[in-house]
Amino acid sequence: MSSTLEIFDYVVARRPKKDSFVKPSTLSHGTLEVYKLSESRRFYEEFLGLETARHSIGAMAIRCSSSSHIVCIESGERLRPVHMFNHWGLDVDSRAAVDAAHRAALEHKDKYGIRSIWNPKFQHGIYSFYLEDLDHNWWEFQYYDGDETEDMFDFGDRFTDEGKPL
Secondary structure (H helix, E strand, C coil): CCCHHHHCCCCECCCCCCCCCCCCCCCCEEEEEECCHHHHHHHHHHHCCCEEEEEECCEEEEECCCCCEEEEEECHHHCCCCCCCCEEEEECCCHHHHHHHHHHHHHCHHHHCCCEECCCEEECCEEEEEEECCCCCEEEEEECCCCHHHHHHHHEECECCCCCEC
């Protein structure tokens, strides 16, 4: 697959604001809610292959070999389910790996309390599928032939802040 810079002959790249009030060095973490840390930890480690660390009484961190992590907060019955648009993306090495993850999700759905599994398809330039876990959190398993983050920012703005095409 070609990068977005090769596909389109016009690019409007927005450079980081040097005059911003905050000057962060890293986008370090996000949070999600779980019903019960011990059950979710099993899913994160055994199914998703993520590293976990129980760092406090009501929370643990998960990560996948990067400088960022997700803090999981045990909320019990106060948990608020999220929509699929609020999902976490996991990149894999090939379309075959997406398909293998999909087969594994179908096979182990009951063991890990997986609530919903969508079929893989090619969408928004990526081959992927979505899964809703036992805590109503959504995960996208995706393959993109390139570096999605770099391509997205190299491509730059295509729309104004009002949502109109440039």
